[in-house]
Every structure is written in structure tokens, then in C-alpha cells.
């Protein structure tokens with residue numbers, strides 16, 4: 001199989017560390033952002049960048065030491081960061097945290113980033129496995145958004161739902177997660193419509209393959225060595241910094257007419273040959289009989 005490769009000048013360390021911070025300093029001063037999944041990976045990078053741009057950021061996640069690490073990473077000269085430990089699937093707990101964190105400040109930006117899944121073909125996913133992934137990636141997003149609405153409406157805030165590239169095309173091994181993300185996309189468009197008169201904007205931001213420090217080594221290697229060259233036409237992963245800058249742009253005045261959108265930040269992965277997140281697919285015993293080809 002031919003593989004996708006990056007342009008020679010866009011590969012390697014220099015490209016990885018290139019500064020993508022194009023937004024003006026203190027652009028978000030005086031704003032309050034709530035970010036779920038704030039203790040690692042994409043969510044952590046978003047928190048660090050929003051604080052750098054002057055925002056007060058409330059982070060939510062389950063792992064206290066991870067959230068503490070985000071608190072250590074953010075600078076202290078611009079905005080500020082505080083965190084609450086919670087499972088976003090615990091409706092009562094997450095509602096109470098959002099109200100407590102936002103009663104005084106309101107909310108200018110809500111980033112639903114907490115999420116994830118395991119990779120399995122559909123017939124290896126139990127009812128409970130399907131439910132667990134939908135609970136995390138769809139139901140919890142609804143709970144957070146519905147509690148945040150009253151605070152977002154105060155000044156006309158923005159919601160960014162972090163999704164997955166390829167939600168409109170399907171990918172092997174992701175039936176549960178893509179079903180949930182398709183639900184989030186439909187919810188995004190519906191709420192963009194229902195809440196436009198309140199000045200609330202709602203968008204999905206869908207990264208392609210992101211190899212953050214938080215991924216276990218075996219998953220990171222599989223993404224780097226197989227998934228990227230086989231599935232991403234640009235031949236390289238999406239850096240977390242690119243996602244963070246895009247989130248801040250959407251929240252800024254320059255994003256004020258962007259709503260109801262699926263924005264894929266994926267090096268054209270959604271147009272590539274599709275993502276296979278499980279090995280040995282299709283299974284040999286289920287392939288067509290050669291004699292019938």
C-alpha cells in the first residue's frame with residue numbers, strides 16, 4: 001500500500017515546534033472559559049494557551065494530580081487557572097461545579113474536550129461498552145452544555161465541542177465513538193440554531209490524529225507508524241498547539257459569525273482512505289471468497 005508522506009519542509013522537529021501562536025496578546029483578557037478534560041493532552045494545551053491570552057480558566061477532570069500539573073504549567077502573568085475534580089458523566093456533580101464556577105463570572109467559552117474510547121469492531125463492543133462511550137462523548141456533553149447555557153447567555157458565549165475527524169464518513173473500530181460524535185454534531189447544529197438569538201455560538205472542532213504526551217506509548221507508536229501514514233494525506237499528525245490556537249480564534253471576536261460548523265483540523269484525513277483503528281481488518285474468514293472476484 002502506498003503511504004502518505006509529509007512535504008519534506010513540513011516534517012521533523014522544526015515543523016513540530018514551529019510557533020503557531022498568531023493571536024494578539026491578552027486577546028481573551030476579562031473572559032472566563034470552562035474546559036473539560038483539562039489535565040492532559042489537548043485539553044491541557046487549550047488551558048495553557050487560554051490563560052496565556054488572558055482568560056480565567058476553570059478546568060474539570062477526574063485526575064487531581066493531572067489537573068495540578070496543568071496548574072503548574074500555566075503562566076501566572078496573564079490570566080489564571082483553577083480546577084475541579086469530577087467525572088463529567090456524573091450529572092449532579094458536574095452541574096454543581098459549573099454553577100459554582102460560573103455564578104459570578106458567567107461563561108464566555110465552554111470547551112467540551114473530555115472524551116475518548118477504546119478501539120474495537122462493532123461485534124466486539126458489548127451493550128455496556130457502547131453505553132460507556134456514548135455516556136462520555138455524547139450524554140455528558142449535553143449535561144455540561146445545558147447547565148452552562150444560563151451562564152453563556154449573559155454575554156453571548158461560545159461552545160466548542162472537540163470531536164473526531166471523519167465523523168461524517170465512518171472509521172473501522174470506532175462505531176460507538178463516531179455514533180456519539182455524530183450525535184454531538186447534530187446537537188451542535190441544533191443548538192446553534194436554537195440559541196443564536198441569545199448570542200451563543202456552537203461549533204465542533206475535529207482534530208485528526210493527535211499524538212500528545214498523554215497517550216500510552218503503544219497507542220502513540222501505532223498512530224505514528226501506521227495510522228498517520230495510512231490515513232492522513234498531509235502525512236503528519238495534528239499538533240495540540242494548532243488545536244488550542246483554533247479554539248482561541250473561534251472564541252475571539254474574529255469568530256463571531258462562525259456557528260453551527262464542523263471544523264476539521266486534520267491534514268485532510270476526512271478525505272483520505274479512511275481510518276482503521278483495529279489490526280487485521282477485514283478478518284480473513286469474513287473476506288469475500290477469492291473465486292467470486
Ligand SMILES: CCCCCCC/C=C/C(=O)SCCNC(=O)CCNC(=O)[C@H](O)C(C)(C)COP(=O)(O)OP(=O)(O)OC[C@H]1O[C@@H](n2cnc3c(N)ncnc32)[C@H](O)[C@@H]1OP(=O)(O)O
Pocket residue numbers: 115116117118119120124125126127128129130132133136164165166207208209210231266269270275
Ligand atoms: C482521522 C481521524 C483521527 C481519529 C484518531 C483517533 C484517535 C483518537 C484518540 C483519542 O480519542 S485520545 C483519548 C484517549 N483517551 C481515552 O480514550 C481515555 C478515555 N476512555 C475511557 O475512559 C474508556 O475507553 C471508556 C470505555 C470510554 C470509559 O471507561 P469506563 O471506566 O467507564 O469503562 P469500563 O468499566 O472500563 O468499561 C465499560 C465497558 O466497556 C468495555 N470495554 C472497555 N475497553 C474495551 C476494549 N478495549 N474492547 C472491548 N470492550 C471494552 C468493558 O468491557 C465494559 O463493558 P462490559 O464488560 O461491562 O460489557
Ligand SMILES: NC(=O)C1=CN([C@@H]2O[C@H](COP(=O)(O)OP(=O)(O)OC[C@H]3O[C@@H](n4cnc5c(N)ncnc54)[C@H](OP(=O)(O)O)[C@@H]3O)[C@@H](O)[C@H]2O)C=CC1
Pocket residue numbers: 036037038039040041042043060061062063064066086087088089113114115116117136162163164165206207208209210211212214215
Ligand atoms: N488524540 C487524538 O488523536 C484525538 C483525540 N480527540 C479527542 O480529543 C479529546 C482529548 O483527547 P486527548 O487529549 O488526545 O486525550 P487525553 O486522554 O489526554 O484527554 C482526555 C481527557 O479527558 C478526561 N476525561 C476522560 N474521561 C473523563 C470523565 N469521565 N470525566 C472527566 N474527564 C474525563 C481525561 O482526564 P481524566 O482521566 O483525568 O479524567 C483527559 O484529561 C477527546 O475527546 C478525544 O477523543 C480527537 C481527535 C484525535
